[in-house]
Amino acid sequence: MAERLTEAARGVYVISATPFTDRGEIDYPSTDRMVDFYLAEGVHGMTVLGVMGEAPKLSDTEQTAFMRHVLARVDGRIPVIVGVSNPGTDNLVALSRAAMDAGAAGVMIAGIRGLETEEQIHGYFSRVIDRLGPEIPVCLQDYPPTTGVNMSVAVVERLIDEQPSLVMFKHEECPGHRKLSRLRRSPERGHRRVSILTGNGGLYVPQELARGADGIMTGFAFPGMLVEVWERFAAGNAEAAEDLFDLYLPLVRHEQQIGFGLALRKETLRRRGVLTCPAARDPGPRMDADDHAELDRLVARLLSKLEAAGETRPSGL
Amino acid sequence: MAERLTEAARGVYVISATPFTDRGEIDYPSTDRMVDFYLAEGVHGMTVLGVMGEAPKLSDTEQTAFMRHVLARVDGRIPVIVGVSNPGTDNLVALSRAAMDAGAAGVMIAGIRGLETEEQIHGYFSRVIDRLGPEIPVCLQDYPPTTGVNMSVAVVERLIDEQPSLVMFKHEECPGHRKLSRLRRSPERGHRRVSILTGNGGLYVPQELARGADGIMTGFAFPGMLVEVWERFAAGNAEAAEDLFDLYLPLVRHEQQIGFGLALRKETLRRRGVLTCPAARDPGPRMDADDHAELDRLVARLLSKLEAAGETRPSGL
Amino acid sequence: MAERLTEAARGVYVISATPFTDRGEIDYPSTDRMVDFYLAEGVHGMTVLGVMGEAPKLSDTEQTAFMRHVLARVDGRIPVIVGVSNPGTDNLVALSRAAMDAGAAGVMIAGIRGLETEEQIHGYFSRVIDRLGPEIPVCLQDYPPTTGVNMSVAVVERLIDEQPSLVMFKHEECPGHRKLSRLRRSPERGHRRVSILTGNGGLYVPQELARGADGIMTGFAFPGMLVEVWERFAAGNAEAAEDLFDLYLPLVRHEQQIGFGLALRKETLRRRGVLTCPAARDPGPRMDADDHAELDRLVARLLSKLEAAGETRPSGL
């Protein structure tokens, strides 16, 4: 079993897709290939059942089965975080416990619609984390575009102070660089230092690492690039890290189209030999001929630029 | 088994609460009392697993079990509509089929976040209703405050034209009187006449009936008043109908506070001897001492005014 | 000149309409009649250039001219608050100064779109009030449906503590009874007591007065009723106050339809002999034949019930 998530977590936590067959059922053979692929790309951790994992479109039974399948396949080689956000706290707690029993490293929780004031935000997360108990490590997910919940630095720090099990913050506000810098400096104001991973599709990775992020949590379909960028940065080669990142930036930007990006990512995983079927579950985005031609061209340009720069060609393409 | 829902549906369809024990589990003895209570109040139909029924906070298993339990208790005496809205269409279809197998009269479907244009709205509902097939009667639920989906008269008429199984429209836009009038006149423009029931907590019932609504679908904790108002109106006594309605209007207005109204309704059902425990599931609204005193006073005023007007006292109070 | 607004402000502050001719120009003769009408109805104060006053549809020049005209007509008999909300702080400050120079009692300021966290809300209002300086009394307007700004009790109290010129809070969150009670009890927690007037179209006036509101600020077209309700309540006759209120509640509820209510209010003022032309400026709501018939019926019912109850008939009808 993997160790529990702690404040020391660093690196690239890939947000896992959920593979489906063309009949809309969970595709477990593709799931196995996907887990192996993520491991081969060198990711430091994995998150399942996130928004990109189409978790709200899975039944409770499917969520549990998929999560257990992935955890068994990973078999403790990297920490796995399970997204457990749910309109009802009972279901959230039940899935969290099942996840920890199955070997998860921790759970990720986003806010729900209707949390407007800091008191409401603080009240909701306090209640949820209290009900989870002190043994389940929590990653607090900040994602205003989907949740409508805007967490200030103050409310995050208050939750960090009060909830020892809150060990990770997934930063995803945009624009949010200043918030990241301020949260990174929280320890200077006497708050516990937690792990900060950044999202936003990876669009600002070099800037976020320079501002002190511990890593990246996103579903970009070339996670190996993010690993290499992170490692170069960690080794002190910030310019070489950003040089590589910038080669991929056209695709990072392309995948970051909210909602539609899921179709692009699943199709790219299909092209890389990972998924048998790229379909998202209904209702979900679908690519048309223009979209395919556009992706063809962006991938061709990427491969050509990587070759010119002497960088590694991504597997499967 | 109750007959299937048709365009001829009329009257008061009460939106059912979901009773919980103080430990947060579904309270089936209270559920039985509640079903009996609704029948005793004379409602013409019932809707379970709506927003007010806290459906998103129930697990799939609980949704199915609760729906089956209610249907068995009702035992075909009135039509029961099952709310099946779900972020994923597969789950929506599965619950719909289970509901019809268990004796439901039809299903109710609201839009999901992100449907902005008419093409998107039309595309979503077309796809969902196509997947349900022609045998499952559908009530289209219009509820912009929660879903963010704004359905124009044009898109509703187009869906009515294309989908014979769409037999009911739950009107709940506010302000929305003009939309109601225009939809009511749809047959003059060549569209099939469907049943229109109105929501908005019942705040505008007399005006809506005057504009041609076929009935009311809401969770007001005194459904018997709505039944009496509807029947007086149907009998041609519009003034007497509105006289009774106006006596209750202070409470209608009080319960119609979005979100918090659920706590008021469950507490009122408790006071009326229906529910053992008034709690909503977590996260849900809770009443404090001020709220209780306020409700006490409004109920006392209601009883006094009903008596002065020679109207029937609600049971249990 | 009227005295400056203070924390002791109480009673009914009517939100003034802005009369237009049928060519869309400000109608000053109607404005004079309207001011006289409000005074005859007994209001304790007036607010011009609010949302209901269509302020954003007036040019800067028109705003200033209208505000000056009203102030001259009122001539210090009651305090007049001027709504000065503006996307730009420079314009806000300029209008505020002009208003005070013309004899206003104070200014009313709402938040602007994009203020999400308490730090942002606090920062915005602090900056604005700092720029206004300590001499201009401020009413802080809370109106989430239009502004998207949700002010917690904590942030309001912080602003009260820091800004001595903040003397009034216009409460308009809905549901918001608990927030009102908590703000009313702010002095128990050591904060300065400010005047709290409530909005929401007056829908909850008796409950709000019972919870300690100092008065009402809304544009209901029968302000005399609100005055009488407030005075009965202030005299200790809460039941008689609510009895009268409940007679008008069907119309209060009718006018409270957000957006469309403006057309109903201007038409009612026209019927009462106040406005020559009921039109709102473009883009604005317009009544159709159904709407007129509906209003006819509600007004007829009101007059009949007032007569039966021995209450005063509103002037002009």
Next chain:
Amino acid sequence: MAERLTEAARGVYVISATPFTDRGEIDYPSTDRMVDFYLAEGVHGMTVLGVMGEAPKLSDTEQTAFMRHVLARVDGRIPVIVGVSNPGTDNLVALSRAAMDAGAAGVMIAGIRGLETEEQIHGYFSRVIDRLGPEIPVCLQDYPPTTGVNMSVAVVERLIDEQPSLVMFKHEECPGHRKLSRLRRSPERGHRRVSILTGNGGLYVPQELARGADGIMTGFAFPGMLVEVWERFAAGNAEAAEDLFDLYLPLVRHEQQIGFGLALRKETLRRRGVLTCPAARDPGPRMDADDHAELDRLVARLLSKLEAAGETRPSGL
């Protein structure tokens, strides 16, 4: 005087900033330098008083004065579009007429909050354009993040069919590539071909040109790059165009941070010798030391990459 805007408009229309002094007044000497700078960068057109131009924070008087000043400085060398969006149609029309009188090529109009259905959107723009009359060329601005208005292809085509003066569509939905492709193919379905310029900060320029956009309308602080990209693309060198674009993409992405981007753009214009003072009007974003260091680094990387690629160094840096 420049010619009127027509459906044949192509190229780069830069969205102009509005320069202020450090006291918050319009800075006309900087305005002159800015106009000269834009012309030197080779832009094909200019748009003033857009969102980025902080138009809602200018008084009516300032809007008119600034617009006239810019038009006089441009002196007909390129077409100038004036943003005239306003909550009130009277003010919108008045500014439009003043703009045309001063030599503008046309006006740009976005939707206003509250337009939800296609009927509402169609009704609003029809009314506004009818009031402008057939002589004022109109650019329809699509910008859901700020306006909350989502225009479908169907409603845009209907407006194009009905309003001959609608000659340009500013596309700014994101994700919106498919919408762009479909609008581009409108003529195949019998609709008039209008000019389509794309916004979104330029983030997808190569993809948008490939899908048939006629040009770009954005406020990127290096408009000369956009001009060169557009010209290479127009000359058939799509790869060379995208090669240059990709060198700037890190900065395009950086400036595209909604809201904060304004501070970055004004600071970049200051660094390039255009603006004396980079401040936005209150309330507006401000850069801190971290933000400056981040921009320093991104600009240094840009200059180094441009040099390595043999591309032209931007003026002033």
